[in-house]
Each structure stands twice: as structure tokens, then as C-alpha cells.
Amino acid sequence: MxxxxxxxxxxxxxxxxxxxxxxxxxxxxxxxxxxxxxxxxxxxxxxxxxxxxxxxxxxxxxxxxxxxxxxxxxxxxxxxxxxxxxxxxxxxxxxxxxxxxxxxxxxxxxxxxxxxxxxxxxxxxxxxxxxxxxxxxxxxxxxxxxxxxxxxxxxxxxxxxxxxxxxxxxxxxxxxxxxxxxxxxxxxxxxxxxxxxxxxxxxxxxxxxxxxxxxxxxxxxxxxxxxxxxxxxxxxxxxxxxxxxxxxxxxxxxxxxxxxxxxxxxxxxxxxxxxxxxxxxxxxxxxxxxxxxxxxxxxxxxxxxxxxxxxxxxxxxxxxxxxxxxxxxxxxxxxxxxIWPDAVAPYHVGLINMRADDARCAGAADDLYARLEAAGVETLYDDRDERGGAKFATMDLIGLPWQIVIGPKGLDKGVVEVKRRATGEKVELSIEDAIAKVAGE
Incomplete structure (x- = not known):
């Protein structure tokens, strides 16, 4: 969604x-x-x-x-x-x-x-x-x-x-x-x-x-x-x-x-x-x-x-x-x-596009959203034209188990940031590894 x-x-x-x-x-x-x-x-x-x-x-x-x-x-x-x-x-x-x-x-x-x-x-x-x-x-x-x-x-x-x-x-x-x-x-x-x-x-x-x-x-x-x-x-x-x-x-x-x-x-x-x-x-x-x-x-x-x-x-x-x-x-x-337990979370992943006005970020986020949905991962995609801080605050507030963040700097390195809400742990992964991580846990 x-x-x-x-x-x-x-x-x-x-x-x-x-x-x-x-x-x-x-x-x-x-x-x-x-x-x-x-x-x-x-x-x-x-x-x-x-x-x-x-x-x-x-x-x-x-x-x-x-x-x-x-x-x-x-x-x-x-x-x-x-x-x-x-x-x-x-x-x-x-x-x-x-x-x-x-x-x-x-x-x-x-x-x-x-x-x-x-x-x-x-x-x-x-x-x-x-x-x-x-x-x-x-x-x-x-x-x-x-x-x-x-x-x-x-x-x-x-x-x-x-x-x-x-x-x-x-x-x-x-x-x-x-x-x-x-x-x-x-x-x-x-x-x-x-x-x-x-x-x-x-x-x-x-x-x-x-x-x-x-x-x-x-x-x-x-x-x-x-x-x-x-x-x-x-x-x-x-x-x-x-x-x-x-x-x-x-x-x-x-x-x-x-x-x-x-x-x-x-x-x-x-x-x-x-x-x-x-x-x-x-x-x-x-x-x-x-x-x-x-x-x-x-x-x-x-x-x-x-x-x-x-x-x-x-x-x-x-x-x-x-x-x-x-x-x-x-x-x-x-x-x-x-912090929702995985079994009852409204969505499994919160996908955040840090730059909705950036065509490359929007394209990458749209593609990742489609791939997550195709993999059966319930995803809430924050595609709004809002500040990054507001998006992070919303995702932390609603407590989805995983967050995936797409931004220009990460795309330059070929990675996205994956955060586990319960622990706050953050890692940078390729898009393929990010999908595998949130879909497999």
C-alpha cells in the first residue's frame, strides 16, 4: 500500500x-x-x-x-x-x-x-x-x-x-x-x-x-x-x-x-x-x-x-x-x-523513499515496492513528498518490524539501508539482499 x-x-x-x-x-x-x-x-x-x-x-x-x-x-x-x-x-x-x-x-x-x-x-x-x-x-x-x-x-x-x-x-x-x-x-x-x-x-x-x-x-x-x-x-x-x-x-x-x-x-x-x-x-x-x-x-x-x-x-x-x-x-x-511483534504487525516492511522528487530514487523505490509485493511481503510504501525526518518519525511511531530506506547516496553505492525496528540495528545491503533479509525473517 x-x-x-x-x-x-x-x-x-x-x-x-x-x-x-x-x-x-x-x-x-x-x-x-x-x-x-x-x-x-x-x-x-x-x-x-x-x-x-x-x-x-x-x-x-x-x-x-x-x-x-x-x-x-x-x-x-x-x-x-x-x-x-x-x-x-x-x-x-x-x-x-x-x-x-x-x-x-x-x-x-x-x-x-x-x-x-x-x-x-x-x-x-x-x-x-x-x-x-x-x-x-x-x-x-x-x-x-x-x-x-x-x-x-x-x-x-x-x-x-x-x-x-x-x-x-x-x-x-x-x-x-x-x-x-x-x-x-x-x-x-x-x-x-x-x-x-x-x-x-x-x-x-x-x-x-x-x-x-x-x-x-x-x-x-x-x-x-x-x-x-x-x-x-x-x-x-x-x-x-x-x-x-x-x-x-x-x-x-x-x-x-x-x-x-x-x-x-x-x-x-x-x-x-x-x-x-x-x-x-x-x-x-x-x-x-x-x-x-x-x-x-x-x-x-x-x-x-x-x-x-x-x-x-x-x-x-x-x-x-x-x-x-x-x-x-x-x-x-x-x-x-x-514495536509490533512480527505476527500481528499491520505491514511487515515500511519502505521509505527519501527523495520523492528525485526520478532515480522514485524509480528504484517503485521497483523495490513491486518486488516486495511480488514476494508476498506486506509493504507500506512512504512515497509522500515529505521531509525524511517526518517519514522516519511516522515509521517509528507505527512500529512496523522492518524499514528499508532508499536515498541518492545509497543508490550511488548500490545499497539501501535496512533497519530492524525492535533493536534499532541498521545495515546497508544490496536490493537483492535486502529483499531476502526481510522476506526470510
Missing amino acids: RLSRHFLPVMKESPADAQIVSHKLMLRAGLIRQTAAGIYSWLPLGHRVLRKIEQIVREEQDRAGAIEMLMPTIQSADLWRESGRYDAYGPEMLRIKDRHDREMLFGPTNEEMITAIFRDNTRSYRDLPRILYHIQWKFRDEVRPRFGVMRGREFLMKDAYSFDLDAEGARRSYAMMFIAYLRTFTRLGLNAIPMRADTGPIGGDLSHEFIVLADTGESEVFVEQAVLDRSSINDLTGWEFSDDLGEREMAFYREHYAATDEKRDLHREQELGDQVVQRRGIEVGHIFYFGAKYSAAMGMSVQGPDGSPVVPQMGSYGIGVSRLMGAIIEASHDDAGI
Whole structure:
């Protein structure tokens, strides 16, 4: 994409109402614009990142055996009355009436709807276990929306729901999602730490939050230094799931689960002394096992192997897709701007023509742009008639992994400058070597 044809309204200064780094940089880099309190439009650059995050989340859900579907944003209040949550849920739920005076709501979550769908279309134990998921916009009427997409009212979320015949199977589904979450966050370039959590209005007796540590995190947490030092999470990215979890997956889950379960009060007490460090964190995922809370309340049962009725055991598993963008920026930035991990960067390379008014530079840049595109390298080509300093500032701000700079002096030597955004390292290479470098890493 040529920047001269792009819609990229970058800002030199941070708006006064932006309080944390991710909010400031998302506004300055032209990723989002606020349309109402806690509600944002996703501009083209931000939308590209959002879709890449969503795709990684989707791939890991699919890999874990979950099946994608799509449920509506508007739900009937009657479903929530069946579960008993309609009156119990707080003012965060947006309640509305249609023209026929029927009570509706803008869904903050989907336990009731998925339970009704599964209940009405499942009869036998042969239909279990199943994990269904969707990626959909949610709305929660936060009393004080702030921090940009970190605490907004409208947000994109992946929520999955498991159905099993018994508690053992349900905990196995829980373990599968636990591991899938760790692998998802690793692919996103995040070190997300699982912590035992309260179940809140979802219900149940087993729950974990996945926390990304960041100085501007919304909550205070206490973490074992050993957990911070652990590097084995990075080994998850190459794992494949079979129909059942293998022993190494289960061993890995038990290791993490035991660490978080036995120290479930770490977020409230410093009970391990020097072994524990105090940090701030951002919640990017939350998983729950709540047994028959919804299936029993809403009259779900299937015929068991012996012919007797069985009430399925359930769990739910959420990832804040839009919130993840803010978390990635909080974890990966410097004074100049965002530093995108390769997997979610809106473009892989920023191509800068230092002299748009120079025919030789323009010709060389046009040719390199065409070759990068032909090689499948997503490229944002800054072909604007702007000062070099402004172009560098824009590229550093939006944080693409690579920058290639073409200028008259370099062309005289037969080279271009290649910069790695994350490290700032710069090298001069021939055009052929430059293409090979950015395409191969």
C-alpha cells in the first residue's frame, strides 16, 4: 500500500485525555478514534492488526478442536431469566426494549444463548464432548470507561463454551483451553501468566485469569519469581493436539495449575516472602469451569450411555481480542512509538523513499515496492513528498518490524539501508539482499 493513498491520520502529540501508553500510541498512530465514551472506530491500520490478532486466536481455537460459529449481539431477556442472571447482573448490562415492548439486551457474554442452542439441538451422549466458540462484539456499560481499548464499553471478544458428560471430561476440556491460551499468547509475543481467579457473575468454582505484566497494568498482582523466569511456555507453539491431550500436555497443565491453585491467595497475601515480587498486570483472558450451573438451570440433559439422563458439565473461555492490541503495545513500545511483534504487525516492511522528487530514487523505490509485493511481503510504501525526518518519525511511531530506506547516496553505492525496528540495528545491503533479509525473517 502506498502511504500517499492510505488513510493514516497520525498525530504529533498525545490527546490530553489519554492516560496510558497504549491509548496514547493507538491514537497517535492512527489506529483508532473515539466516537463515544468507551466506543471506538477502528481505522485501517488498527483494523489490520485487529484481524491478525483475531486470526491467531481462531487458529489456536481450531487447533484445540473448538468449532466456530456466530451468535447475535442482541439477546432475549427471557434466556437470562431462565438462568436467573437477568436480575442479578449489574448495570453494566445494556437493557433495551424493541417496538413490541419485548425485553432485550446487548450481550455482555453468551452462556445462556449457547446453552439454549446446545440444549435444543442435542439429545445423546454421542454428541459430547464439544467446544463451540465465536468471535463477536460485546457491550458492557462501564461506569468509568478509560484507558482506551483496555477498559472500553464495546469490545471484540472470543468466547468458547465446552460441554462434557462428567466432571473429569470437563476438566480435561478446561486443561485443553488452558494450554491453547498459553500458546495463543506466545504467538502474539506476550508472556501471559495464569493466575487463580474469582469466578464472579459467571459462576463456578474453578477459574484462571491470564495476566500480561506491564507497568501500566490495571491491577496489582503478586507473582513468584520462578514463574517469571520460566521459559518453557515458548515450547508450546509447535505442539499439536490429538483427540485427547497427551501426557506431556497434561503434565505441563498440572505444573501450571498446581502452581496457581495452591497459591490462589497470592493476589491478596505476600505469604511466600522473598520468592514473590509485586507487579502490575493486564488481564487478557479468563477461563471458567462451572459445572451444571447453566445446563441444570435451563433444563438441559442428554441420554447417557446407560439410557439415563445426564446433565452436561460446562465451562467458558474468554479472550479479549480488541484488548489484546492494547496489551501488546503496553508490553512492546519505546519512546518513539509502537514495536509490533512480527505476527500481528499491520505491514511487515515500511519502505521509505527519501527523495520523492528525485526520478532515480522514485524509480528504484517503485521497483523495490513491486518486488516486495511480488514476494508476498506486506509493504507500506512512504512515497509522500515529505521531509525524511517526518517519514522516519511516522515509521517509528507505527512500529512496523522492518524499514528499508532508499536515498541518492545509497543508490550511488548500490545499497539501501535496512533497519530492524525492535533493536534499532541498521545495515546497508544490496536490493537483492535486502529483499531476502526481510522476506526470510
